[in-house]
Amino acid sequence: LLLSVVCFAPQNYPLYIRSVPTENELKFHYTVHTSLDVVDEKISAMGKALVDQRELYLGLLYPTEDYKVYGYVTNSRVKFVMVVDSSNTALRDNEIRSMFRKLHNSYTDIMCNPFYNPGDRIHSRAFDSMVNSMMMQVC
Amino acid sequence: AMEVIWWGRERRKLSSRELFVLTYGALVAQLCKDYEKDEDVNTFLDRMGYGIGVRLIDDFLARSAVKKCRSYSETADMIAQVAFKMYLGVTPSVSCSNTAGNEFSLILDKNPLVDFVEELPAERASLCYCNLLCGVIRGALEMVHLAAEVTFLQDRLKGDAVTEIGITFLRKAEDRKHKRNK
Numbered sequence A: 001l002l003l004s005v006v007c008f009a010p011q012n013y014p015l016y017i018r019s020v021p022t023e024n025e026l027k028f029h030y031t032v033h034t035s036l037d038v039v040d041e042k043i044s045a046m047g048k049a050l051v052d053q054r055e056l057y058l059g060l061l062y063p064t065e066d067y068k069v070y071g072y073v074t075n076s077r078v079k080f081v082m083v084v085d086s087s088n089t090a091l092r093d094n095e096i097r098s099m100f101r102k103l104h105n106s107y108t109d110i111m112c113n114p115f116y117n118p119g120d121r122i123h124s125r126a127f128d129s130m131v132n133s134m135m136m137q138v139c
Numbered sequence B: 001a002m003e004v005i006w007w008g009r010e011r012r013k014l015s016s017r018e019l020f021v022l023t024y025g026a027l028v029a030q031l032c033k034d035y036e037k038d039e040d041v042n043t044f045l046d047r048m049g050y051g052i053g054v055r056l057i058d059d060f061l062a063r064s065a066v067k068k069c070r071s072y073s074e075t076a077d078m079i080a081q082v083a084f085k086m087y088l089g090v091t092p093s094v095s096c097s098n099t100a101g102n103e104f105s106l107i108l109d110k111n112p113l114v115d116f117v118e119e120l121p122a123e124r125a126s127l128c129y130c131n132l133l134c135g136v137i138r139g140a141l142e143m144v145h146l147a148a149e150v151t152f153l154q155d156r157l158k159g160d161a162v163t164e165i166g167i168t169f170l171r172k173a174e175d176r177k178h179k180r181n182k
Helices: A027-044 A093-112 A125-138 B008-012 B014-034 B036-062 B072-086 B129-144
Strands: A002-008 A014-019 A057-063 A067-075 A079-085 B095-096 B103-108 B148-154 B162-167
Touching: A002 A027, A002 A093, A002 A125, A014 A027, A014 A125, A027 A057, A027 A067, A027 A079, A057 A093, A067 A093, A079 A093, A093 A125, A093 B014, B014 B036, B036 B072, B036 B129, B072 B095, B072 B103, B072 B129, B072 B162, B129 B148, B129 B162
Parallel strands: none
Antiparallel strands: A002 A014, A002 A079, A057 A067, A067 A079, B095 B103, B103 B162, B148 B162
8 A cells, every 4th residue: 555655855945745644644754854864874875876766765764663664866866765665565665666667757847847846845746646546546 | 048959950860859858848947937927928039930840841841851731731730740750749639610711720649749848837837838849830931931820729737628720811821823925
């Protein structure tokens, strides 16, 4: 179950936050925010050579008892974080990678929009529907 | 004054096409920053398009080697089926919209210029994003001695069902041979 998708700017503020509606949405925000530390840690550990697709995908950032958090960083230091329900063991690594790739591709399309200024919050129907379809697919 | 280089020749390569679309987008975005009113941006786009059109027509005529059009209808077909295809890779459908035979509408199913634009920003509701095209057509026609008004009648970016360009030919084409004195 895909619970939450967040996109962070290089300066680490969120460009896009989407969570499955629950009473405790703040919990997701908190989890995702703390995962940023892990992302930064991994990035600095990797050094300067971030060319390979494998290295863009950061993998499981940290598991909590309820959730698993995955991370992905682009060459431009835009970060994507996904929160997945721990009980969903059916999600393979490959599927997570392809979901991040889709996010990355949709993000690139938004960047190509001449009216989008890098650093703005993302308000895009195409992006929303892509995230929607990912959330529904995984359920 | 801004000079725009028409990337027509490199259109064949896909990556140049993206560069072209992004360049056009950057152009419109910059004009939006320079001019507050949508009408001003539209006017400027039209003017720039005109400058392109009066130059592009020679390139078009040289590359397409078409015969002289004998009617407005032929001209409209030429614009849609040959020119649009050559420079933008799309073929709008043409229809004549009045009985006098001088008003035509080109319906664009696909428009590569707006590939990355999802919708107009809220504060730019009356922006004619592709107004450059109207100027191009107008300028090109003028160089072959056809005066025309070209505007966008419908625009998908504004929420209309289709994107439609209207061409109204204003004067009769000078296609009559000079009458010899008897």
